[in-house]
Amino acid sequence: MNERRSKGEDGQTEEGTRGSLDLSDLADARRGESRQPARRLHRTLEDHLGTVDLVITDNRRRMVTTRFRQERREIRLHHMFLEPPTSVVEAVVKLSRGEAGDGDPRETLRSYIRTNRERIQFRPADDELKPKGEHFDLNRLLKRARGLLDEPELDDIAITWGRDGRGSKTIRFGSFDFDQRLIRVHPALDEDWVPRYFVEFIIYHELLHAVCPPEEDQQNRRIHTDEFQRLEKEFPRYEEAMEWESEHLQRFLNRT
Numbered sequence: 641m642n643e644r645r646s647k648g649e650d651g652q653t654e655e656g657t658r659g660s661l662d663l664s665d666l667a668d669a670r671r672g673e674s675r676q677p678a679r680r681l682h683r684t685l686e687d688h689l690g691t692v693d694l695v696i697t698d699n700r701r702r703m704v705t706t707r708f709r710q711e712r713r714e715i716r717l718h719h720m721f722l723e724p725p726t727s728v729v730e731a732v733v734k735l736s737r738g739e740a741g742d743g744d745p746r747e748t749l750r751s752y753i754r755t756n757r758e759r760i761q762f763r764p765a766d767d768e769l770k771p772k773g774e775h776f777d778l779n780r781l782l783k784r785a786r787g788l789l790d791e792p793e794l795d796d797i798a799i800t801w802g803r804d805g806r807g808s809k810t811i812r813f814g815s816f817d818f819d820q821r822l823i824r825v826h827p828a829l830d831e832d833w834v835p836r837y838f839v840e841f842i843i844y845h846e847l848l849h850a851v852c853p854p855e856e857d858q859q860n861r862r863i864h865t866d867e868f869q870r871l872e873k874e875f876p877r878y879e880e881a882m883e884w885e886s887e888h889l890q891r892f893l894n895r896t
């Protein structure tokens with residue numbers, strides 16, 4: 641998992657701790673802000689457990705792992721655990737000692753993960769994003785579409801060309817990933833015969849998903865709410881975009 645990375649300054653022993661601290665799994669931007677809380681957590685864990693090799697990860701599938709490796713205690717924690725409440729520290733300590741004790745430590749950790757999941761924005765790494773196409777630079781179009789909405793909270797939204805899924809009876813021109821705050825645009829739109837305003841309209845539509853979150857009650861989940869539809873029609877070339885789409889949809893569906 642981490643083998644491809646060199647240890648660099650991570651994986652070294654920090655002052656005041658005995659074991660090593662490894663932050664190399666984190667993206668650069670997160671690593672800097674994580675160092676202080678990671679050191680604090682490392683000291684706290686060592687107060688309870690003695691020498692600990694602590695690895696802070698970006699691994700969403702295995703958020704907490706503890707094991708002994710060559711006589712050393714290793715704890716791997718997702719970065720959502722960097723500033724944990726005491727109950728969570730205790731649960732990690734119990735888990736690492738292999739103690740069940742009163743109350744299953746796993747249950748404490750699971751409930752912490754459940755309640756904190758939404759607070760974490762799982763940002764895609766920059767090298768996973770491909771905004772530059774052959775004909776359209778999505779970042780430029782995103783900027784223009786954002787300018788139409790003028791909502792400061794849209795500033796952190798990222799964009800990329802998606803993967804081409806062919807052989808379907810429908811085509812999804814765009815999608816918005818709420819967790820990653822990421823817009824994906826279908827690569828079939830990266831053609832010289834596709835007007836720029838149409839791609840911009842697709843991006844505008846996806847941005848609206850961030851502005852107007854789905855409304856939910858017990859039975860229903862409305863994605864394109866009334867407010868969503870009202871704002872969508874405010875796109876300057878809305879009518880044209882709708883017309884262009886209905887005239888050219890078949891061409892997209894026919895592509896092989």
Ligand SMILES: [Zn+2]
Pocket residue numbers: 845849863864
């Ligand atoms: Zn939509």
